[in-house]
Amino acid sequence: MNLVAWVYFPARLAWRQLIFDRTKLIAATCGVLFACVLVFMQQGFRDALYASAASAPVKLHGDLFLMHKQSEAMWRPIRFKRSELMRALGNPAVTEVYPLYLGLAPFKNIETRGKRTLMVYGFDPDSLIFDIEEIKNKRTALRLKDTVLFDEYSRPEFGPMRQLLEAGRRVTEVNDYKITVVGLFRLGVSFAADGNIVTSDLNFMRIFPDRSLNDIDLGVIKLYPDTSIKQVQAELSSQLNEFVNIFTYEELLQNEKNYWANMAPIGFIFGFGTVMGLVVGLVIVYQILFTDITNHRNEFATLKAMGYEHGYFIRVVFASAFFLAILGFIPGYLFSLGLYHLAESQIFMPMPMTFAKAMTVFLFILSMCMTAGFLAIHKLKAANPADMF
Amino acid sequence: MSPVIDVYDLNFSFGSGALTQPVLKNVTISIRKGEIVLMTGPSGSGKTTFLTIIGGLRQAYHGSVRVLDQQLINSSEQVKVSVRQQIGYIFQQHNLLKSLTALQNVSMALEMQNRMTEQQRLDRAAEMLNAVGLGERLNYKPDQLSAGQRQRVSIARALVGQPKIVLADEPTASLDKQSGHEAVTILERLAKESQTTILLVTHDYRILDMADRVVELEDGVIKEK
Numbered sequence: 305m306n307l308v309a310w311v312y313f314p315a316r317l318a319w320r321q322l323i324f325d326r327t328k329l330i331a332a333t334c335g336v337l338f339a340c341v342l343v344f345m346q347q348g349f350r351d352a353l354y355a356s357a358a359s360a361p362v363k364l365h366g367d368l369f370l371m372h373k374q375s376e377a378m379w380r381p382i383r384f385k386r387s388e389l390m391r392a393l394g395n396p397a398v399t400e401v402y403p404l405y406l407g408l409a410p411f412k413n414i415e416t417r418g419k420r421t422l423m424v425y426g427f428d429p430d431s432l433i434f435d436i437e438e439i440k441n442k443r444t445a446l447r448l449k450d451t452v453l454f455d456e457y458s459r460p461e462f463g464p465m466r467q468l469l470e471a472g473r474r475v476t477e478v479n480d481y482k483i484t485v486v487g488l489f490r491l492g493v494s495f496a497a498d499g500n501i502v503t504s505d506l507n508f509m510r511i512f513p514d515r516s517l518n519d520i521d522l523g524v525i526k527l528y529p530d531t532s533i534k535q536v537q538a539e540l541s542s543q544l545n546e547f548v549n550i551f552t553y554e555e556l557l558q559n560e561k562n563y564w565a566n567m568a569p570i571g572f573i574f575g576f577g578t579v580m581g582l583v584v585g586l587v588i589v590y591q592i593l594f595t596d597i598t599n600h601r602n603e604f605a606t607l608k609a610m611g612y613e614h615g616y617f618i619r620v621v622f623a624s625a626f627f628l629a630i631l632g633f634i635p636g637y638l639f640s641l642g643l644y645h646l647a648e649s650q651i652f653m654p655m656p657m658t659f660a661k662a663m664t665v666f667l668f669i670l671s672m673c674m675t676a677g678f679l680a681i682h683k684l685k686a687a688n689p690a691d692m693f
Numbered sequence: 694m695s696p697v698i699d700v701y702d703l704n705f706s707f708g709s710g711a712l713t714q715p716v717l718k719n720v721t722i723s724i725r726k727g728e729i730v731l732m733t734g735p736s737g738s739g740k741t742t743f744l745t746i747i748g749g750l751r752q753a754y755h756g757s758v759r760v761l762d763q764q765l766i767n768s769s770e771q772v773k774v775s776v777r778q779q780i781g782y783i784f785q786q787h788n789l790l791k792s793l794t795a796l797q798n799v800s801m802a803l804e805m806q807n808r809m810t811e812q813q814r815l816d817r818a819a820e821m822l823n824a825v826g827l828g829e830r831l832n833y834k835p836d837q838l839s840a841g842q843r844q845r846v847s848i849a850r851a852l853v854g855q856p857k858i859v860l861a862d863e864p865t866a867s868l869d870k871q872s873g874h875e876a877v878t879i880l881e882r883l884a885k886e887s888q889t890t891i892l893l894v895t896h897d898y899r900i901l902d903m904a905d906r907v908v909e910l911e912d913g914v915i916k917e918k
Contacts, residue, residue, distance in 0.1 A: 306807060313804050317790075324792030606788040609750055610802055610850075611778030614770075690751035 314619035315626075321600065322627055329631075332592045336632020337639065339585025339672065343578050343665050344640035350574035351661065352653040356494040357564045363491060364404075365435040367533050368392075368540065369551045370523030377563035379423065379496030381406055381521035388548055389523035392540055397531040402431040403520035405508045408497065409479035413463040420461050422499035424452075424478065426508025433524045438489035439502055445486040446504045452478065456488045457652060458499025481511045493652055495570060523548075582672045589628055589676035593621060597683045604687035617684050625677035629670045636669070637662060695762070697858055697890050698724040698747060703756035705742060716742050718913040720756075726857075727888040729881065729903060731895055734910035740894040741862055743910065747892065748780055748860050749773035761857055778805055781851030781889075783861035783880075787843035789835040789850075795822060796831040799850045806854070821853040822846070825879050841872025848880050852889070859884060861893040865900060877903055 322329050357377070370389055372382035389401050405426035410419040427433055429446040442453055454465050466488060468474070474485045478501065491500050509515055527536055533552055540550050551559060565571040597604070604617050644655040705717040716739040724730050734740050745751040747760055749772070758765040761779055763772050781802075789798045799818035803809055809817070819831055825845040835843055844864060851859055861880070865873030877893075881903045884891050893904075901907055907918045 309804075309807060317793075317801075320797070321790075321792045602788060603790045606782075606784065606790075607801065609748065609777060609782045609784075611774055611780075611805055613774055690745050 311619065311623075314616050315623040318620045318623035319627060321596070321620075322624060328592070328596075332589070332628055333631045333635070335588030335592065336585060336628050336669065336673065337636040339581050339588070340632055340636025340665065340669050341640050341643070342581030342584070343668055344636065344661075345643060346574045346577035346581060347661055347665060348640070348644055348647065348655045348657075349653070350571065350578075352647075352655045353495050353564050353570060353574070354561045355654045356492060357496070357560045363435050364524060364553075364556075365433055366402075366524035366553070367527040368525040368537055369553070369556045370525065370544075371549045371551060371556075371559075373547050373549050375521075375549075376567055377496070377560055378406065378522065379408070379494070383519040383521055384548060386518045386520050388545060389520060389525075391544055392523070392525050395536060395539055395543065397527050397536045397539075398525055399528050400431070400526045402428050402433050402524045402526075403505070403517075404433065404522040404524060405505060405512075405515065406521040407479075407508070407512050407515065409511060411462055411499065411501065412477040413461065414465075414468050414473050414476045415463050418461070420459075420498060422455075422458060422462065422501060423497035424508060424511060425500065425502045426505045426511075427502070429504045431524075434502065436489050436491065438487060442487045442489075446502070446507070448486075450481075450483045450507060450510065451486045452483050452501045452503040452507065453487045453489050454485045455491045455493075455500035455502075457490050457492045459493055459652060462499050479511050481513075483507070483511065492654070495564065578668070582668060585669070585672050586676050589625065589673050590679050592628070593624060593676055593680035594683055596624065597621065597680060598686070601687045604684065605689040605691075608687060609689040614684070617687065618681050621681050621684065622674065622677045625673040625680075626670070629666075629673035633666055633669050637665075696723040696725050697761055698722070698892065699757070699759040700747070701757040703743075703746070703753060703758055705739075705746065705753050705755070716913050717746075720910075720913070720915050722908065722915055724890055724892060726890055727885075729884065729891045729893070729905045731893050731901060731904040731907045732910055733895060733898075733901075733907065736896075738910045739913045740910050744860050744862050744892065744894055747858075748782055749776035778854075779857055781854065781856035781859040783844075783847055783851045783859065783864045785863045785866050787835065787840075787847045787867075789843055789846055791835045794832045794834055795827060795838065795846045795849075798835070798846055799853050802850050802854045818849070818853055821849040824883060825849045826875075839872070841868055841875060844868055844872070844876050845879060848876060848883075852880075852883050852887075855887060856889065858890045858892065861891065861895075863895055863897070864893070865895065865897045870899065873897065874899065 372384045374382040386403055389403055392398050392401050407424045408421050409424050411422045412419050429443045432440060439453060445451055456466065465485065469485060475482065489502065493499060505517060509517060527533065537550050537552060641657050644657050647653055647655045700720055700722050703717055703720040706713045706715040708714050720743065732740055742751065746753045746758060746765065749765055753766055756766060760776055763776055765776065796815060796818050799821055800814045803814040803817060822828060822831055825848055827842060827845055830838060830842060864876060868876060877900045909916045909918055
C-alpha cells in the first residue's frame, strides 16, 4: 500500500471526526493548551533563573576568578584570605588581581522606609572589574566616603530611585548605615537578590563593620594580553592552596548555573513542575482519546466489518493525538508569549521566547499526546464487529 | 460452477464447559452465484451469528465454511480481512459514520482499493448514491437524513465496491413499510444487474417475494422452504 494513503486516509478520518464535534474539540484543545502553557511557564521561569543567576558574573571583567572551594555560588560565598589572591601575582603572566566583596544587607526604601534585602558589591574603584559603563564613569564619585551606586533594574519595592535622585532625595540606609546614592547602573535581579548596589571596598567595610579587607569573597585575576588562560589556570592551581577554585570566565558562569540547576531545590521544582504539567496533559488527552474511541466504537467496528485492518484504527488514534498536539500548541504558544511579556514587565525577569524553547516544548507536548494515544489504543479492542452486531 | 457460499456441517456454540450454549447445529447450505436467499426465523435462532461467521467477523471452529473459495474455519486474521473486503455488509442499524457526509461514507468503502484515484472514488460513490435515489443528498450528514435514506446510503456503501456477496442483517427492521420496501427493491434491482449474491436475514414477511429461495433457521437447525 502506498505510504501517502497509509497515513493520509486515517489522518483524514481522524480530522473529520475531530471537527465534527466542535464543543468536544474545543474542550480537548483547552486541555492541551493548559499543559502547554504550564510547561512553557515552568521552562521560562527555569531559564530566567539560570540567566539571572549568571547576570552578575556576566558583567565581571577578568580572565580568571578565585573562589573558595566550599562556595556553592556567588550569592553565598565562603570567604578566604586576600593573601591567597595576592600569591597569584607571583605568576609572571598575571598583571593585576582585585578582590570582590559580597554581602546581603537590608536597604531602606527612601519613600516608604520599608526594608528589603539586596546584594552589596564592594570593589576597588581604581580597578575595572565591572564591565558596566555607568560604574566605570562613576568611579571617582565612589571614592568618596559612604557613596553607593544603585541598580536601576532592582525590583520596584526599593523605590523609584531615578525620580528620587532627580528630586535630590539620595540619602538612605544600608545595613542601618547611612549612605548617599550617587548614581544608577543596570545589572538585573536574580533569584538570590531583589536588587544590587555597588560601592567601594572601603565603604563596604563601613556598611559591614564586622567584615575585614583581608577576607575576600571572590578574586578577579587579569593576565597580560596574548597569554594562554588555560595554561595559567593550570599553573596557578599548582601554586595556590587547594582550598580555592580557579575558574575561567565560562566556568564561573557554568558554576553559577549548575548551582541553581542542581544544588538548589529550585531547579528541581521547575523540573518537577514541567513533569506535572505533562502528566496532567497526558491524563486529559488520554481521557479525550479514550472516550472518543468509546463513542466511535460502533463506527470502527463497521469499518472493520468492511475490511479495514486493525492498524488503520491505530493510525486514526495517533493522528487524532497529533492533531490535538498541534491544535493545543499553537494557541498555547501565543498565550505563553503574552505571559512571557507580562512576566518580563512585571517581575523583571528575562524571559525570552527562543525557537529552541518553542521546539522543546512542542516536542514535549507531542510526545505527551503520542503517549496518551499509545495508552488509549488498547480500547480499540472493544471495537469488535462480532460483538457489536 | 462452485457455489460462492458453501457451508457444511457447521456447529457453533457460545460459552464453554457446562455453560456451553449451542447456537448452530450441523448447518449445511450452498448458495450459488447471483442467488438471492432470504433467511427467516425467530429471534435468538442464530441468524445473526450465522451471518457474522459467513462475513468473516466471527471465528468458527467446527465444520466447513467456504466463502469465495476461502476456508473460514480456524482461519487467520488475513483471510478474514480479505473475505470482508469482498463482501458488502448491510447492518440492522444503518451504522453510517455520523461525522461524514453520505458521499464520504460511501467512498469509505473504496478507500481500501489503491488502484482508484480520489476523484474516481468520489465519482463512483456519487453514481451509486444516484442509483439509490439520493443524488440530491450527496453532502448531507446522516443526522440530516431520514431513516429510510440512511439505510439507502448504507446499501450504496455495501454495493459500491462491487462485492461478490452482500450480507444483510434485517435491513428493514428499523424502517416503516414503505421505505423498507423501497430499500429492498433497490437492493434487489442493483444485485440483479451485477449478478451479486445476496444472503438476507429478515423477520419481515413483506419482502419474501424478492427471494429466489427462502430458508428458515430454527433453534440452530436450517430448513429449506
